[in-house]
Every structure is written in structure tokens, then in C-alpha cells.
Amino acid sequence: MESTTKRKIKDKKRRQKVCFLGPKATFTEMAAVKKFGHSPEYIPFNSIREVFNAVEKGASDFGVVPIENSNEGSVSSTLDMFFDSGLEICGEVSVEVNQCLLSKSVIGKIKKIYSHPQALAQCQLWITKNLPHAEVIAVGSTSAAAEKASKEKNTAAIASELAAEEYGLNIISKKIQDQPMNRTRFLVIGSLEPKSTGKDKTSTLFVVHHKPGSLFDALSVFKTHKLNMTKIESRPIKGKLWEYAFFVDFQGHKDNENVKKALIELKEHTLLLKVLGSYPEED
Amino acid sequence: MESTTKRKIKDKKRRQKVCFLGPKATFTEMAAVKKFGHSPEYIPFNSIREVFNAVEKGASDFGVVPIENSNEGSVSSTLDMFFDSGLEICGEVSVEVNQCLLSKSVIGKIKKIYSHPQALAQCQLWITKNLPHAEVIAVGSTSAAAEKASKEKNTAAIASELAAEEYGLNIISKKIQDQPMNRTRFLVIGSLEPKSTGKDKTSTLFVVHHKPGSLFDALSVFKTHKLNMTKIESRPIKGKLWEYAFFVDFQGHKDNENVKKALIELKEHTLLLKVLGSYPEED
Numbered sequence: 001m002e003s004t005t006k007r008k009i010k011d012k013k014r015r016q017k018v019c020f021l022g023p024k025a026t027f028t029e030m031a032a033v034k035k036f037g038h039s040p041e042y043i044p045f046n047s048i049r050e051v052f053n054a055v056e057k058g059a060s061d062f063g064v065v066p067i068e069n070s071n072e073g074s075v076s077s078t079l080d081m082f083f084d085s086g087l088e089i090c091g092e093v094s095v096e097v098n099q100c101l102l103s104k105s106v107i108g109k110i111k112k113i114y115s116h117p118q119a120l121a122q123c124q125l126w127i128t129k130n131l132p133h134a135e136v137i138a139v140g141s142t143s144a145a146a147e148k149a150s151k152e153k154n155t156a157a158i159a160s161e162l163a164a165e166e167y168g169l170n171i172i173s174k175k176i177q178d179q180p181m182n183r184t185r186f187l188v189i190g191s192l193e194p195k196s197t198g199k200d201k202t203s204t205l206f207v208v209h210h211k212p213g214s215l216f217d218a219l220s221v222f223k224t225h226k227l228n229m230t231k232i233e234s235r236p237i238k239g240k241l242w243e244y245a246f247f248v249d250f251q252g253h254k255d256n257e258n259v260k261k262a263l264i265e266l267k268e269h270t271l272l273l274k275v276l277g278s279y280p281e282e283d
Numbered sequence: 284m285e286s287t288t289k290r291k292i293k294d295k296k297r298r299q300k301v302c303f304l305g306p307k308a309t310f311t312e313m314a315a316v317k318k319f320g321h322s323p324e325y326i327p328f329n330s331i332r333e334v335f336n337a338v339e340k341g342a343s344d345f346g347v348v349p350i351e352n353s354n355e356g357s358v359s360s361t362l363d364m365f366f367d368s369g370l371e372i373c374g375e376v377s378v379e380v381n382q383c384l385l386s387k388s389v390i391g392k393i394k395k396i397y398s399h400p401q402a403l404a405q406c407q408l409w410i411t412k413n414l415p416h417a418e419v420i421a422v423g424s425t426s427a428a429a430e431k432a433s434k435e436k437n438t439a440a441i442a443s444e445l446a447a448e449e450y451g452l453n454i455i456s457k458k459i460q461d462q463p464m465n466r467t468r469f470l471v472i473g474s475l476e477p478k479s480t481g482k483d484k485t486s487t488l489f490v491v492h493h494k495p496g497s498l499f500d501a502l503s504v505f506k507t508h509k510l511n512m513t514k515i516e517s518r519p520i521k522g523k524l525w526e527y528a529f530f531v532d533f534q535g536h537k538d539n540e541n542v543k544k545a546l547i548e549l550k551e552h553t554l555l556l557k558v559l560g561s562y563p564e565e566d
Contacts, residue, residue, distance in 0.1 A: 068519075069519070070519055070523075070524050070525060071519060071521045071522070072359070072519070073359055073517075073518055073519050076355070076356055179521055179522050180522075181522055181523070181524055183524060185525075212509075212511040212512075213506055213511070215502075215512065215515065216502055216503070216505070216506045216512075219498075219499055219502065220499070222499070223496055223499045226495075228495040228496070229495075229498065229499075230525075231517070231525075231527075232498065232515070232517055233517055234356075234514070234515055234516055234517075235356055236351075236352075236353055236354060236355070236356050238354045238462055239354070239462050239463075239464055240353075240464070241353050241464055241466060242353060242468075242513075244514075
């Protein structure tokens with residue numbers, strides 16, 4: 001299956017297919033367009049699992065899924081997909097998440113605000129200050145909110161600028177989130193293995209022995225080989241009680257000599273080690 | 284404020300007040316009752332923040348909030364409260380999360396299933412196998428689902444056994460979650476500092492210097508003093524881009540000599556260190 005996908009990607013005449021966690025006009029689509037431009041065919045899916053499945057089956061060349069927000073933390077459902085998936089991480093891309101108030105009405109007439117629960121949480125102070133009497137209603141996505149606001153009178157949505165365009169709404173106010181610095185990082189998944197560029201990152205997933213000090217021993221490998229960890233995250237192993245897997249990102253490419261040595265040593269310290277991919281590090 | 288709370292707790296004549304993340308008849312209430320029995324006055328709150336606030340103001344002696352599920356991982360909103368709160372963790376308690384199908388109808392007549400999104404996710408296989416044609420509707424809590432099932436014909440809720448009792452529903456099927464091993468761990472928060480029992484756990488929150496190897500150096504303190512880490516979790520620092528705080532739990536009490544030494548050294552390796560509490564470790 002992997003080799004078929006690789007062949008397809010090499011076939012330059014065919015239009016590239018990129019799928020992403022939908023619906024359309026969300027921040028994930030903005031990230032996909034930032035990475036791949038306007039020429040690919042874009043396919044939105046309803047869940048992170050469906051994005052992985054489509055890329056695994058070769059129905060799509062690449063997938064784009066959220067991995068982490070700078071205020072809210074990691075997206076567990078993306079991390080958990082890597083336990084079983086054989087896909088590679090072939091890139092990362094981040095976008096500024098600027099929430100906007102979108103409506104067809106003027107601000108004084110807005111009686112209801114629709115948005116995704118996380119977006120509503122991000123704009124709590126702004127809502128309290130500017131629309132204290134509006135009814136706040138949680139829906140499945142910021143795009144679903146924009147669609148509702150485009151159909152119902154005296155309503156607004158909190159969503160992206162892209163959604164304003166997509167659903168014919170006016171941007172009443174920009175950057176209304178309480179934390180002005182708000183970025184989401186996305187992963188590009190596929191079957192490609194990007195070559196070393198000199199400024200790369202490698203993502204790993206491992207499980208250490210269930211005894212005192214074993215995580216420390218595993219991490220000592222990065223220190224020994226002067227590899228800078230950029231991220232460590234723990235996730236429970238499903239079906240095991242209070243046992244964890246670790247996701248560690250570090251600077252370097254798996255083709256570098258010191259990374260190769262480190263990964264061999266890391267394997268000795270772990271029950272399971274998956275190298276999820278080496279890819280260019282975003283600035 | 285703290286000293287007032289301590290005085291109140293010492294006043295044995297007054298009935299103890301314990302608040303928890305509500306509504307009533309959820310797994311959090313089960314955890315609270317497991318820890319404190321039936322004599323306290325129990326007060327449900329709508330959010331984790333409100334539980335912290337009530338205990339901080341002394342309106343409640345203790346609070347019970349979820350911290351981690353064995354399959355779904357940590358509860359970020361609880362972890363994040365510790366950045367600003369001055370409360371202590373004074374205990375932990377875990378309960379088995381057994382989801383049940385509750386209804387007034389027989390299984391063959393069920394057209395709709397209500398539950399909390401996480402409970403629905405946990406029972407996905409069971410629903411597909413046993414009620415493939417039922418409409419599945421997400422609501423705010425398992426208790427809200429039980430309430431709906433008690434009022435609407437031909438509907439069911441996925442909720443706890445306690446909810447069956449509370450809302451007068453029959454238990455149609457027990458333990459319907461896809462992962463049979465499913466526990467949630469809760470923290471007891473308050474202003475008490477439990478004494479050493481010989482089998483304790485200490486929770487810390489720290490931020491390391493923003494330079495390569497600094498997390499490793501901080502963790503080496505636990506190794507030096509032979510302290511067994513039971514948990515490490517990272518959380519983003521709100522308003523800072525890709526900077527993290529770490530939550531580390533380890534075995535031992537802050538009154539133990541080796542723990543005292545370790546905490547002094549850890550302080551030298553960190554920009555911020557908060558000892559969140561030492562408390563008896565649950566079996």
C-alpha cells in the first residue's frame with residue numbers, strides 16, 4: 001500500500017490529494033493551504049481517524065491534523081492514532097488562531113452566539129464584556145456555527161476569517177480571544193520520508209519498562225547524544241491501568257549519525273519504540 | 284482565609300461540607316462518597332473552577348475533582364487550576380467507571396441514546412453491536428442524559444448505576460464500555476496538610492529554564508534521591524508560545540528527609556516550583 005502511494009506522489013501529472021480534519025473553512029484548512037498552496041484537491045473528513053484511514057488506504061496523498069494548541073495543549077486523539085498507524089509524520093505547520101465575531105447583523109442586535117466549545121472558552125472575557133446578554137450556544141465546529149449565523153436572524157458566530165468568506169458573513173470584530181498569542185500546530189501525515197535539511201525534528205513514541213527510574217534512563221540517551229528535546233508528552237496505554245507511553249520530539253534527523261546511535265540506545269531502554277518521522281522544523 | 288477553613292474543620296460539631304464537580308449521580312459523586320462516606324453535606328458545582336473557588340473561600344471544607352482516566356488521560360482543566368490556586372492536594376481516590384444502559388423501556392424499543400460525548404466514545408462498539416439503529420445524542424453530562432431518559436419515551440441513557448437510582452431508571456445492561464478496565468482518579472483539594480503515613484505521594488508543578496537539557500537536569504534530582512516518579516505530564520503555559528510546565532508525582536512525603544533535600548535541589552533547577560501537596564497513596 002505504501003509503495004502505491006509513493007508511486008502516485010511521483011506521478012506529477014496527477015493532481016495531489018490532501019485531506020484534513022473538516023469541516024471546510026476551519027483553522028485546519030488554513031494550515032493545509034499554508035503548507036500545500038491552492039493547487040491540490042482538498043478533502044475534508046469528519047474525524048481524525050478518517051483522515052488517517054484515507055491516507056493509509058492511499059485515497060489521499062497527505063493528511064493534515066491538529067496536534068497541539070499553544071494554550072490548550074495536545075490533541076489526544078491525534079497522539080493516540082500513532083499507537084496503531086504505520087504512517088509517517090512528514091511535516092509540521094502552525095497557524096495563528098484568531099477568533100472573529102461574524103454576523104449579518106450589527107453588534108447591538110445580536111441575541112445568540114454560536115461556536116465550538118473551545119472557541120467559546122477562548123473568548124469568554126470578550127463575550128462577558130461586549131455581549132453580556134447574548135445566549136451562548138455550543139455547536140460541533142466553528143464552521144457549523146458560521147453556517148447557523150448565516151441562516152438565523154440576529155445571531156453571530158465565533159469562527160475564522162475564512163468562515164466569513166465561506167458563509168457570506170461580515171467580520172464584526174477580529175482577534176477576540178482572551179489570550180492574544182494563540183497558535184495551533186498541525187502535522188502532515190503521509191508515506192513520504194523527507195530527506196535531512198539540516199534543521200529537522202524527529203518524533204518518537206516509546207514505552208519504558210515498568211520499574212523505577214526507567215523513564216529517566218531512556219531520557220538520558222538524548223542528553224548523552226546532545227539531542228535537544230522540544231516536547232515530551234505522556235498518554236495512557238488503553239486497557240492498562242496507570243501505564244503510560246511517551247511522545248518525545250527532538251531536534252535532528254534520523255539519518256544523522258548521532259540520532260542513529262541515540263535511537264539504537266533508546267531501543268535498549270524501552271519495551272516499544274516507534275520513530276514517527278523526521279521532518280523539517282518550522283521556524 | 285486558610286486559617287478560617289482550618290478552624291472550621293477542627294470544629295467537630297459542624298457537619299463537614301464537601302463539594303464536587305456535578306451534577307449529582309456522576310462518577311465524581313461516587314468518588315466523593317467513597318472517600319468521605321455519607322455523613323458530610325455534599326454540594327455539586329457546574330465547573331472545576333467553581334469547586335476550587337468554593338474551597339478557597341472556605342464555603343466548603345474539601346473539593347473532589349477528576350484528574351485522570353486510565354484510558355482518556357489527564358483532565359487538563361484540573362491541572363491548569365493549580366497554576367494559580369493556593370490549595371493543597373490532600374488526597375486521591377479512584378473509582379471504576381462502569382457505564383450502564385439505563386431506560387424505562389425494553390431494549391427492543393429504544394430509539395434514542397443520550398450520554399456525555401466521552402461516555403458515548405467509550406461505548407462505541409457496544410452501541411454499534413446492540414443498538415445499531417438508535418439515534419445517538421450527546422448531552423452535557425451522564426446525569427443530564429439519565430434525566431432525559433426518565434422523561435422521554437423509548438429512550439435510554441448511558442450513565443452510572445447511581446444515576447439509575449437517582450432518576451428511577453432500570454439497568455438494562457451493565458459494564459458496556461469497550462475497554463473493560465476503565466478507572467478515573469480524583470483529587471481531594473483543601474487547606475489541610477496530611478501527615479506522613481509511610482506510603483505517600485507528593486505532587487509538584489515546575490517550569491524549567493528555556494534551554495536544552497534543563498528538563499533532564501531537573502528530573503535527575505529524583506534519580507539522585509531515589510524517588511520513584513509515578514507520573515509526568517506537560518501542560519502549555521498560557522500566553523507563552525510552546526513553553527511548558529511539568530506536573531510530576533513521586534512516592535514519598537515532603538516531610539521525609541530525602542524528599543526535603545530533593546525539593547531544595549529541584550528549586551535550583553527550576554524557574555518556578557510549587558509543591559502541590561503530599562497525601563496518602565491509594566492502593
